[in-house]
Structure formats: C-alpha cells, structure tokens
Amino acid sequence: MPELPEVESARSVIERAALGRLIVDVDDTDSYVCRPHPPGEIRAALVGRRLAAAHRRGKSLWCDTSDVGAVLGIHLGMSGKIVIADADGGEIDGGDYWEGRRVAGDYRWSRFALTFDDGGRMMLVDPRRLGRITLDPPVDRLGPDAAIITPAAFRAALTGGTAPVKARLLDQRALAGIGNLLADEILWRARVHPAQPVDELTAREVGKLLRATREAVAAALSDGGVHTLTVIPFRHAGALCPRDRAPMAKGTVGGRTTWWCSAEQVLG
Numbered sequence: 200m201p202e203l204p205e206v207e208s209a210r211s212v213i214e215r216a217a218l219g220r221l222i223v224d225v226d227d228t229d230s231y232v233c234r235p236h237p238p239g240e241i242r243a244a245l246v247g248r249r250l251a252a253a254h255r256r257g258k259s260l261w262c263d264t265s266d267v268g269a270v271l272g273i274h275l276g277m278s279g280k281i282v283i284a285d286a287d288g289g290e291i292d293g294g295d296y297w298e299g300r301r302v303a304g305d306y307r308w309s310r311f312a313l314t315f316d317d318g319g320r321m322m323l324v325d326p327r328r329l330g331r332i333t334l335d336p337p338v339d340r341l342g343p344d345a346a347i348i349t350p351a352a353f354r355a356a357l358t359g360g361t362a363p364v365k366a367r368l369l370d371q372r373a374l375a376g377i378g379n380l381l382a383d384e385i386l387w388r389a390r391v392h393p394a395q396p397v398d399e400l401t402a403r404e405v406g407k408l409l410r411a412t413r414e415a416v417a418a419a420l421s422d423g424g425v426h427t428l429t430v431i432p433f434r435h436a437g438a439l440c441p442r443d444r445a446p447m448a449k450g451t452v453g454g455r456t457t458w459w460c461s462a463e464q465v466l467g
C-alpha cells in the first residue's frame with residue numbers, strides 16, 4: 200500500500216515527465232474512482248490545459264494546472280501507481296511496490312488517463328480500484344508532512360490525549376504520510392512499544408521517534424519504498440527480530456495489524 204515514499208515517487212514521476220505537456224483528452228469514465236464527479240466533468244476542466252506543478256503532503260498528491268485552472272487531486276489508494284507512457288512505447292512509473300510486478304505495457308487497470316498532444320499518456324493504474332481522482336481536493340485538514348516535519352511540530356503531533364503512539368503516528372491530521380508499515384518500522388527503530396499512550400512518552404522517547412521517522416522515511420525514499428525497510432520482512436509468525444533475535448510479537452493497535460520486538464519494545 201502506498202505510503203509517503205511511494206506517493207513521493209509518483210509525484211516525482213509527474214514532475215519529471217508530465218509537467219508542461221498539453222492535455223488533449225481525459226478518460227474520466229470510471230465513475231467510482233472519479234466520484235463525485237460525473238463522467239466528463241474532470242475532462243472538461245483539464246482539456247486544453249497543462250499540468251503546471253506537482254505537490255505532495257503526506258499521502259495526498261495534487262497538481263496545479265495552467266492558467267489557474269482546477270487543481271487535479273490524485274489519491275493512490277491501496278494499489279494505485281502513476282504510469283506515464285509515451286507514444287513510442289517508452290514508459291516511466293512510480294516504482295516497484297506491487298506484488299507480482301506489472302509488466303510494462305500492461306494498462307488493463309488504468310482507471311484514469313490524460314492524453315497529451317504528442318500521443319503520450321499519464322495513467323492511474325490501479326488493480327484494486329481504490330484510488331481516487333478529484334478536482335480541488337481539500338488538503339488543509341492534513342497535519343505536517345512526516346518527511347519535513349520540524350522537532351517542535353513533531354512534539355506537538357505526539358502531545359494531547361492518551362492514544363496509543365502507533366494510532367497517533369497513523370493519524371493523518373496529526374502527521375501526514377505514515378501508514379501501517381512505516382509506523383511499525385519507526386517504532387521498532389525507536390524501541391518504543393506501539394501501544395504506549397502518547398501522554399506516557401518521555402522527551403527522550405519522542406526524540407528517538409523523530410530520529411527514527413526521519414531515518415525511515417529517508418531510507419524508504421532512497422531504496423524504493425516502504426517494503427525495503429529493515430523490519431518489514433520480519434512481520435510474520437515465527438520471525439525473530441533482526442537486531443537481537445528475540446521473537447517478533449503481533450497484535451492489533453490503532454485498528455491495524457502490528458508487529459514489534461518482544462524484548463526491546465516493552466510497555467513502560
């Protein structure tokens with residue numbers, strides 16, 4: 200599932216390969232992915248314009264369009280990926296985080312597409328069809344982006360209430376961009392139990408969580424996504440912690456399946 204690093208990869212693909220190209224057609228006929236817009240509404244807003252800039256905050260991605268046109272909001276959902284295909288068959292996509300890797304040229308699951316005047320296309324390819332395309336999406340309800348959050352903002356995000364720390368890390372209004380896998384990696388790196396209530400975290404633990412967040416996001420960005428992170432391959436029954444060989448423990452925290460080291464991450 201795309202988290203901050205995967206969405207950043209999609210944003211950077213758009214920035215490198217789609218900005219400034221004249222949009223001559225739009226396939227917005229998937230009325231589920233494009234809800235609440237009726238077919239033709241997004242098309243009418245985009246044809247004749249160009250994507251002018253690509254922005255990201257947390258897991259939300261949006262593009263400005265030329266001449267102060269509508270803003271194109273793109274949510275990758277559970278399995279979405281941005282693919283830009285050129286008329287000559289060349290292709291650039293947002294990284295390989297799919298199980299059973301898609302073969303280049305396979306656009307069976309294209310749910311939304313822009314066609315440019317040179318015949319190239321930008322597609323949302325999404326097997327599970329849980330992505331979302333909207334005009335003028337609200338982004339101000341999101342918290343600060345986890346990749347660039349300041350220490351003061353991070354402390355503020357982890358302050359208030361008694362939520363388990365993992366639930367707070369997943370709360371996109373507190374801190375934007377962290378999903379289930381990134382949260383488990385951050386807590387493991389910081390040696391903090393996922394169910395520790397935020398009001399019981401020490402200043403030292405908050406500092407370790409901030410460092411772990413920065414390191415995990417940077418590592419996932421440089422290595423191709425959250426599936427490359429250190430503890431992710433050890434989130435299964437019978438696995439041992441890659442740091443101290445203690446058994447990995449499993450539970451549900453913040454409504455999500457959670458794995459942690461039974462020896463290093465203890466409630467305190």
Ligand SMILES: [Zn+2]
Pocket residue numbers: 440441442443444445460461462463
């Ligand atoms: Zn351990």
